[in-house]
Amino acid sequence: MENFQMLMQGFEVLFTFQNIGATIFGAILGLIVGAMPGIGSLAGVALLLPLTFRFNPTTAIIMLGALYYANMYGGAFSSILLGIPGDGPAVMTLMDGYPMATKRNRPGQALLTSNISSFIGGTIGMLILTFMGPALAEIGLKFGPAEMTALLLVAMTSIGWLVGENPTKGLLLTMFGILLASMGMDTLSGSPRYDFGSIYLLGGIPFTPFVIGMVGFSQVIKLMGERHKENKVVVNKLTIKGSMITGHDFKRMLMPALRSGFLGTFVGVLPGAGATTAAFMGYAAQKSFKSEEPLGSGAIEGIAACEAANNGAAAGAFAPLLALGIPGSGTGAVLLGGLMMWGLNPGPLLFTNSPDFAWGLIASLFLANLITLMIAWGVIPFLIKILSVPTKLMIPIITVVCIVGSYSTSNSMYGVLIMFISGMLGYVLTKCEYQTAPALLAFVLAPLLESNMRKAFIISQGSLGIFFEKPISLVFMILLLSIMLFPIVRPVLVRLGLLKKKVK
Amino acid sequence: MSTENPQVRKFGTKQFIIIALAVMSIAFIWLGFTKYGFWDEFKGPRPGFFPVIISIGMLVASVLALVFSFKESAPSWPxxxxxxxxxxxxxxxxxxxxxxxxxxxxxxxxxxxxxxxxxxxxxxxxxxxxxxxxxxxxxxxxxxxxxxxxxxxxxxx
Structure with missing residues (x-):
């Protein structure tokens, strides 16, 4: 009951003209960014980070939260109407969304199914977040430096492990992100380190230009190769009336959406798993249940299962982010970086020290969910125009936003230079099949990891035993060692016939 | 259509990146030990402590990644x-x-x-x-x- 009272207080914080405006603005932008293939929530949130500097921290993160959340809705649009997923989580929506739009000639119904099941999954995720967030924070309060170090190491390595196909590359980039973050000033002793004599590097690598470059600018370079591809929308005209679903359709969608909403939320809570994994798992779980039409042939159940799961995961991911200060994905890392820039420290004390912010943000997710559903419904007739914007026009727009956004963070061309270098690096790394999300997550979490690790070693006077003495840290350390040693042990297990060889 | 070139077992960008990361980790280890300090008997971990540990991990991961990289196809650069x-x-x-x-x-x-x-x-x-x-x-x-x-x-x- 107490949580509901706090949530109501959160709504009181939320209901200001500025906050509601920010939620609506974030939701609209999230839908547009999500709908356009190739941009994705990570780049969207990174590009918009500078625009939030004028807001107070609560309004700023409310807008980014709404944008991230609406992105999950938008990603499905291009999957259904173009057969091209707008982002990772929408890959599974394509399996049934596109056939439902083309073979069954029901594009409007496919879109509405996606919207409603996203709403159901998201609502379940937010309700669980309302209870789980403070509970997780209470557990987090019992964590000492050793437990936090072990947990952070697991979070960092697991995202490197789960994102992309090669865990070694994920681990490599995780450590690269940590080393970049350690440049500048040593936060504990206050002495400079790894600044290579540069006064610019003394302040460390600035977060916003680094993120804009790594995910936004690198994406524009990649888009160059796709700029002559034409987006062929499967229908000429869509209307709201023609998109209505029947009572029978709703019945078919309800149970898969409810099931996947719960499943997705719990997947979203795990560090590194994220919305894409949730969508895959939601779809896979639906295969165990009865569907009126076979999955993959344009079944409503298929769309409902993956869309509810990815929205549940998007909401669930806020629980570890707020309660433990540990993001579950690259986008979560950018949100966490934003929070830190605004002087907020997500973690076990957030719900106690900044309840207005924590509950205001959770309340804003509820509002964003409702507003996004209405806007997503309302934009159905305009989707064809939005999706028809040629990539070649998007390239100069995003490039300019990258430049002015990076400049505005430091009012110096140094920001633009960092954006440029990290963008080139991001592009080269992506082409070499590295995922940049682990580096971003590590970059954000590195200071927290370092301070906890050093405190743990001061307490133990240099003994590693501190990580294995207490049960919580022991469990995390076993998990960590399993994750780190798996790439080495895997070939041996395959050779012994205990594990199947990976088939691409 | 794939944008990858099937140039297997040749030194290319993938190997260059890994070697660059390995060089970076060696530089961080060197500076950590010689300039910033690793451990003090009384004060405990010094500013170089954490980056050195991570760099050692990165160096090991680089060696592993380098071994595996020769089995991968080379990227194309339009x-x-x-x-x-x-x-x-x-x-x-x-x-x-x-x-x-x-x-x-x-x-x-x-x-x-x-x-x-x-x-x-x-x-x-x-x-x-x-x-x-x-x-x-x-x-x-x-x-x-x-x-x-x-x-x-x-x-x-």
């Missing part, structure tokens, strides 16, 4: 993709002379009209949209003082 970074370099250089906003304005027109062969109508519409975002959001709303360049400073200061 030349046209480099036009985007080139244009940003041009904007950065032009900014020192004519300022950031005029550089961006020229970039948009050149890019759309001459590179993308867009019609004047499309060029003007996109130009107006981008300038509305830049001037409206960044100049008027956020109050960002964009650099005005040498020419402006010479004329007005």
């Amino acid at each position: 030349k046209e993709n480099w036009l985007v970074p080139l244009s940003v370099v041009a904007i950065m250089l032009a900014t020192f002379i004519i300022g950031l906003l005029p550089s961006i304005a020229i970039y948009i027109v050149v890019w759309l009209r001459w590179l993308e062969k867009c019609t004047w109508k499309t060029t003007v519409v996109v130009f107006l949209i981008i300038m509305a975002i830049v001037v409206g959001a960044f100049v008027l709303w956020l109050g960002v003082p964009f650099p005005k360049g040498l020419i402006y400073n010479a004329l007005f200061y």
